[in-house]
Amino acid sequence: xxxxxxxxxxxxxxxxxxxxxxxxxxxxxxxxxxxxxxxxxxxxxxxxxxxxxxxxxxxxxxxxxxxxxxxxxxxxxxxxxxxxxxxxxxxxxxxxxxxxxxxxxxxxxxxxxxxxxxxxxxxxxxxxxxxxxxxxxxxxxxxxxxxxxxxxxxxxxxxxxxxxxxxxxxxxxxxxxxxxxxxxxxxxxxxxxxxxxxxxxxxxxxxxxxxxxxxxxxxxxxx
DNA sequence: TACCAGGAGAAAA
DNA sequence: TTTTCTCATGGT
Numbered sequence: 001x002x003x004x005x006x007x008x009x010x011x012x013x014x015x016x017x018x019x020x021x022x023x024x025x026x027x028x029x030x031x032x033x034x035x036x037x038x039x040x041x042x043x044x045x046x047x048x049x050x051x052x053x054x055x056x057x058x059x060x061x062x063x064x065x066x067x068x069x070x071x072x073x074x075x076x077x078x079x080x081x082x083x084x085x086x087x088x089x090x091x092x093x094x095x096x097x098x099x100x101x102x103x104x105x106x107x108x109x110x111x112x113x114x115x116x117x118x119x120x121x122x123x124x125x126x127x128x129x130x131x132x133x134x135x136x137x138x139x140x141x142x143x144x145x146x147x148x149x150x151x152x153x154x155x156x157x158x159x160x161x162x163x164x165x166x167x168x169x170x171x172x173x174x175x176x177x178x179x180x181x182x183x184x185x186x187x188x189x190x191x192x193x194x195x196x197x198x199x200x201x202x203x204x205x206x207x208x209x210x211x212x213x214x215x216x217x218x219x220x221x222x223x
Numbered sequence: 224t225a226c227c228a229g230g231a232g233a234a235a236a
Numbered sequence: 237t238t239t240t241c242t243c244a245t246g247g248t
Contacts, residue, residue: 013232041230047246048229082245126231146229191229 001171003153008175011156012182015189019196022188025136027052031103032061037132038090038124039081050080063095063103090124097122104137112140127165132181135187141180143172143214144187 026045027033032052039048053075055061060069069077075088097118101107109114115138120129133142145168155160159168176182 037229040228042228042244044228047226051245080245081226083230083243084245086243090231124231128230132229144229147230187229194229196248218230 001169003158003171003175005175007156007158008172011152012176012186012189015193016185019189020190021185021190024073024184024188025132030136030137031063033137034094034104034133035061035091035096037065037129037136038094039078039087040132041083042131043082047080047082051078052163054080063098066095086097086124088125093123094125108138112138112142115140116142127169131169135180135183139180141173141178141182141183143169143176144189145169145172149187152193154163154189 025033025036026049027036030092035055036048036052039051050161052061055066059078060066060077066074071088071092074091075084078084078087078091081087088170098104098107098175101118109117110118112134116130116134119125120127121135125133128144131142134140134142135144145165149168149172150159150161150163153168154161176186
């Protein structure tokens with residue numbers, strides 16, 4: 001898959017001009033970013049914030065505490081984030097992996113491809129969650145692809161819609177300079193755009209809301 | 224009331 | 237191998 005660099009950069013510039021820097025990822029520590037990446041799977045961030053708040057209040061926002069916490073109790077704490085039973089297991093899987101790997105510091109010594117592969121080996125961590133972690137927690141230049149990225153790319157005519165995650169991530173990364181700050185901001189801006197338009201235009205958007213049901217072709221960011 | 228949200232894994236076809 | 241189903245709360 002090939003994506004035109006100029007087009008991709010023009011989209012980025014347009015989003016940055018419209019919304020400004022997003023200062024991602026929201027979180028007070030690297031561990032909080034890692035936890036947030038799992039909790040936000042198919043879930044609105046507002047609900048994730050509630051869940052993380054519960055973990056903080058209960059003193060369960062560390063790998064050791066999450067592993068020590070009975071599964072049902074952990075599930076109750078993260079209930080606002082939805083899929084709480086599933087995510088409680090995923091959090092504990094990841095925390096076990098994190099401790100076995102020497103923590104964030106130990107994992108920080110791994111080359112990016114190794115880091116990514118090992119994260120993907122953890123049950124409950126798929127491509128997007130792994131890349132969220134690699135980019136936002138470990139500050140490595142990987143391009144995060146989410147549902148918004150796919151929809152926006154399709155709306156703008158730069159994607160066909162059938163590409164695999166790996167094809168999209170590699171295609172975007174190859175078309176842009178490998179800069180962590182750029183990849184950080186780009187993904188954040190796409191999410192911001194989606195939220196902004198969806199919130200502003202409900203119930204019926206006059207501009208591309210990035211939903212599958214939206215028939216509007218979307219704003220033209222092409223150069 | 225119905226739809227949607229910063230996915231992933233298991234089961235079924 | 238590909239498609240479908242399941243997990244679930246909270247906002248609009």
